[in-house]
Amino acid sequence: xxxxxxxxxxxxxxxxxxxxxxxxxxxxxxxxxxxxxxxxxxxxxxxxxxxxxxxxxxxxxxxxxxxxxxxxxxxxxxxxxxxxxxxxxxxxxxxxxxxxxxxxxxxxxxxxxxxxxxxxxxxxxxxxxxxxxxxxxxxxxxxxxxxxxxxxxxxxxxxxxxxxxxxxxxxxxxxxxxxxxxxxxxxxxxxxxxxxxxxxxxxxxxxxxxxxxxxxxxxxxxxxxxxxxxxxxxxxxxxxxxxxxxxxxxxxxxxxxxxxxxxxxxxxxxxxxxxxxxxxxxxxxxxxxxxxxxxxxxxxxxxxxxxx
Numbered sequence: 001x002x003x004x005x006x007x008x009x010x011x012x013x014x015x016x017x018x019x020x021x022x023x024x025x026x027x028x029x030x031x032x033x034x035x036x037x038x039x040x041x042x043x044x045x046x047x048x049x050x051x052x053x054x055x056x057x058x059x060x061x062x063x064x065x066x067x068x069x070x071x072x073x074x075x076x077x078x079x080x081x082x083x084x085x086x087x088x089x090x091x092x093x094x095x096x097x098x099x100x101x102x103x104x105x106x107x108x109x110x111x112x113x114x115x116x117x118x119x120x121x122x123x124x125x126x127x128x129x130x131x132x133x134x135x136x137x138x139x140x141x142x143x144x145x146x147x148x149x150x151x152x153x154x155x156x157x158x159x160x161x162x163x164x165x166x167x168x169x170x171x172x173x174x175x176x177x178x179x180x181x182x183x184x185x186x187x188x189x190x191x192x193x194x195x196x197x198x199x200x201x202x203x204x205x206x207x208x209x210x211x212x213x214x215x216x217x218x219x220x221x222x223x224x225x226x227x228x229x230x231x232x233x234x235x236x237x238x239x240x241x242x243x244x245x246x247x248x249x250x251x252x253x254x255x256x257x258x259x260x261x262x263x264x265x266x267x268x269x270x271x272x273x274x275x276x277x278x279x280x281x282x283x284x285x286x287x288x289x290x291x292x293x294x295x296x297x298x299x300x301x302x303x304x305x306x307x308x
Contacts, residue, residue, distance in 0.1 A: 002115060011112050014040065018109045022072060028146050031105060041154050044111040047118045048161045054196040055122050055166040056175045061089040063181065063294040065258035065277035069100020073281055073307065077293060081305055084113040084121045091166055093258035093277065094126020094183035098137035099284050104146060125162035126183040127215040130205045160202035164214050167193060170300060181256045186238055186246045187213030188227055193250050218260060219269045240270045247273060256294065265292025266304050281307050
C-alpha cells in the first residue's frame with residue numbers, strides 16, 4: 001500500500017486518467033505525465049521486490065493470460081469480473097505489452113493496482129517483458145513515440161524484477177500448492193518449484209536455462225516425445241510424461257500457463273493437468289479467437305469467463 005494519503009490519492013487520480021485514455025481519439029497522448037510514470041515505477045519496484053520470485057497465494061482469485069496492449073479488452077475484463085481490490089483478486093500470467101496499440105495504458109493501470117493491492121494483484125513476467133523482445137515487437141516504439149527511450153529503459157528495469165511464477169494453495173492458512181502458474185511452462189532445469197526463489201534479481205532473461213524455459217516453453221501436441229527443441233527457436237516443447245513427472249514430484253494438480261493463442265480463450269492438455277489461458281480476443285486483429293479468464297472460487301471450484 002502507498003505510504004501516505006497523498007500517495008493514495010495520486011494513484012487513484014492516475015487510475016482515473018488512465019481509464020479515460022480509452023475515450024481519447026489520439027492514442028499518442030500520454031494518459032499521465034512522464035514524471036508520474038517515473039513515480040509509479042519507483043513505487044511498483046518496491047512492491048515487486050517485496051514479492052518472492054515464486055509468489056504463494058490462495059483463492060478466491062481470477063487468472064488472466066496474455067493482454068498484449070489490448071487495453072479495451074483489459075477494461076472489458078474488469079467491467080465484467082470486477083476491478084482489482086482486496087476482495088477481487090487477480091493473477092496475470094504476463095505479456096502485457098507489445099503487438100497491441102496501448103501497451104502503456106495496460107501496464108500502467110496494472111502497476112497502479114499492484115501498488116494499491118500488493119498481495120492481491122500478482123503480476124508475473126512474460127517473455128515479452130524483456131528488453132530484447134519488447135524492443136522488436138512494439139513496446140519500445142510506443143514508448144519512444146509517446147514518451148521517451150528513458151521511459152522504456154525504466155520499464156525494462158522493472159521487468160527485470162518481476163516474479164516469474166505463482167503457486168495457489170487451498171487457503172491462506174494452507175499454502176501447500178495445488179496449482180502452479182507461470183507464463184510458458186516447465187523446464188528440465190527445475191525439479192522443485194521452491195528452487196525458483198533462488199533466482200536473484202534484477203535479472204534479464206537468458207537464451208537458455210530455467211528462467212528462459214518458464215517464460216518460453218510450450219506443451220507438445222505430440223504428447224509422448226520427451227523434451228524437444230521448440231519451433232520458436234527458444235526453449236523446449238514438453239510432453240505428457242514430463243508434465244506428469246513435474247506435477248507428481250511437486251504434489252501439484254494443475255499447471256496454468258498462457259503464451260499461446262487458443263481458439264476459445266482456454267484449452268486443456270493432458271486431461272485437465274495443464275490449462276492454457278489467453279485473454280486477448282481477436283488477437284492483433286488477425287485471429288478470430290475468444291479471450292478467457294479462469295475463476296477460482298473460495299472452495300477451489302474452477303470456471304471460465306469468455307470474452308469475444
